[in-house]
Amino acid sequence: MxxxxxxxxxxxxxxxxxxxxxxxxxxxxxxxxxxxxxxxxxxxxxxxxxxxxxxxxxxxxxxxxxxxxxxxxxxxxxxxxxxxxxxxxxxxxxxxxxxxxxxxxxxxxxxxxxxxxxxxxxxxxxxxxxxxxxxxxxxxxxxxxxxxxxxxxxxxxxxxxxxxxxxxxxxxxxxxxxxxxxxxxxxxxxxxxxHADLRRYADRVRELTVGEERARMSREMHDSVGHYLTVIALGLRNAERYRAAGRDGAWEEVAQARQLTAEALADTRRWVRALRPLALEGRAGIDALAALAGSFDGDGLTVDFAAHTGVDEVGEDAELVLYRVLQEGLTNVVRHSGARRVTIRLDRSVLGVVLTIRDDGRGRGDDVSDGLGIDGLRHRVAVLGGTITTTGDTGGFTLRAELPAPVPARVG
Incomplete structure (x- = not known):
């Protein structure tokens, strides 16, 4: 106040x-x-x-x-x-x-x-x-x-x-x-x-953005886990028919269903980790980004986050977009890349501020699209006058977002 x-x-x-x-x-x-x-x-x-x-x-x-x-x-x-x-x-x-x-x-x-x-x-x-x-x-x-x-x-x-x-x-x-x-x-x-109205509007936008992201990720989680459960149910049904007919292969279907169950459980855990940062509250700026990165660290994935000493804070609009970029990038790492390490850097640039997310996973071919999540972020970044670039090779995948957010250098 x-x-x-x-x-x-x-x-x-x-x-x-x-x-x-x-x-x-x-x-x-x-x-x-x-x-x-x-x-x-x-x-x-x-x-x-x-x-x-x-x-x-x-x-x-x-x-x-x-x-x-x-x-x-x-x-x-x-x-x-x-x-x-x-x-x-x-x-x-x-x-x-x-x-x-x-x-x-x-x-x-x-x-x-x-x-x-x-x-x-x-x-x-x-x-x-x-x-x-x-x-x-x-x-x-x-x-x-x-x-x-x-x-x-x-x-x-x-x-x-x-x-x-x-x-x-x-x-x-x-x-x-x-x-x-x-x-x-x-x-x-x-x-x-x-100013008071603007703060209330910004808080409302944050709430709507989080709700929109939760709904989108819930739909994707439903599709992913639903696919596993459908295949598992079909395999168990086949095993039941094989056993009733006295045919071989029933135990193979059970073993495959057990493997798919383990994969579904692992996928569900990844979704839980991806959804957990949506509950982060009471943080802003670099602290929010660091907390988001830290929430993905563990269970076989090492997340290294560092911010340049000259980046004290960014504007509210840029902060929200950077948070979404980092969230989308880490979610994709957990779901698709199979990476064991992610390096995140927040630095100053000529334009303003740049966020770089680099993993050591499988990378991505040039003929593979970015997906709806990154495409949506690209539009939001462009509205603020920024850019998003993605590169992938056998050494991993890199997501880079640059925004025009002037940040003064810290004295001393």
Whole structure:
């Protein structure tokens, strides 16, 4: 099972998580609110600033706006899919920040930038542009009223517009980054599901392949053993007739039946050895091939298996085909060649990986076909871009399968 991807520790700082504001925005917001409240407290002579302060006409709206904004901030949701009542809260919050432009100074600039970013996240760029023009109009009116100078009002409004445009641009960057991050997480989840499906498919293919091979070998075993039993039954029937007729030859038929019985038993044992590797489970790669080769070793047959040090592992498709090639090759050795020794080598090649099975049996003439088993394997190997070659002479038989499975050399 694949381990989950660890979360990005920066995510909560720069991304909207569960609809809540990034911590990068929460910190400046609360600092600005504290500055506004401190200014209001000084105007109300609640704190000692050296000289008594006269309450300004903007103090009460500033104080009320700051307290309401602080109460609304935790309830805001920074997502366009927020419920309608939360969007109403966002609109009220934006109006309060407009009211707090009366404060002036850096606190108002920070609050203005934050509310513009929030409007982009909730209402989109169009909503932010509309809100920006409203904010410019309010800023222009406040500046013209208190400064009593058109030039100063225009300059301060222009500065407000620049900060609003910068806030919209920053909000779009953050929103785009968040969309990409969400899409990346979705793709990683889809990839994990696809890998899981692929593993299940590969396991199913293995099961079907083993079942298909077992059925094929069972049919051949039925034909082989059935032939022996038919001949034995016929011989014993002849012996019974000879004995009843008092003719010679009954014991010859019995002796022949006994010989055929021994041959049938030996053939059955060979089939059992050939079928036994089908039950191998829990192994993969070279270990599976080595276990398969080892299962044929014994009872007069020596199997020598060796893998090149540079062959660490092969792909799943190549592994399954190599397993089948080795199984078919060893089964043919046991059934047909009469060999006493089999040499198996798994090496790297220019194409990828090559499996060679060489026995010291009777070999095979050039006019003899490979048989259905090897012909079927030849097609499966060709699908992967590989080749199978067979050669036979008086010194034995060689089966060679080469597959395009790139295998890195082992370092050290």
């Amino acid at each position: 694949e381990e989950p991807t660890p979360p990005d520790p920066r995510g909560r700082w720069i991304r909207v998580v569960d609809g809540r504001a990034p911590l990068l925005f929460s910190g400046p917001f609360w600092c600005a609110v504290v500055l506004v409240l401190a200014s209001a407290a000084a105007d109300l002579n609640l704190v000692d600033v050296g000289t008594p302060q006269r309450m300004q006409p903007t103090t009460a709206p500033m104080l009320v706006g700051a307290l309401l904004a602080a109460a609304i901030w935790p309830m805001l949701r920074w997502t366009p899919t927020a419920p309608a009542w939360r969007k109403v809260l966002s609109a009220v919050f934006a109006a309060l920040i407009c009211l707090m432009l009366l404060v002036g100074g850096w606190a108002s600039v920070v609050l203005m930038a934050l509310v513009v970013v929030h409007v982009v996240f909730v209402f989109g760029n169009r909503g932010a542009i509309v809100y920006g023009f409203v904010m410019l109009a309010v800023a222009f009116g406040i500046s013209l009223y208190f400064r009593n100078s058109l030039t100063v009002a225009l300059v301060e409004s222009a500065v407000t517009g620049v900060f609003a445009a910068w806030a919209i641009a920053m909000a779009n960057v953050l929103s785009s980054e968040q969309r990409h991050a969400r899409r990346t997480r979705e793709l990683l989840a889809e990839q994990a599901r696809a």
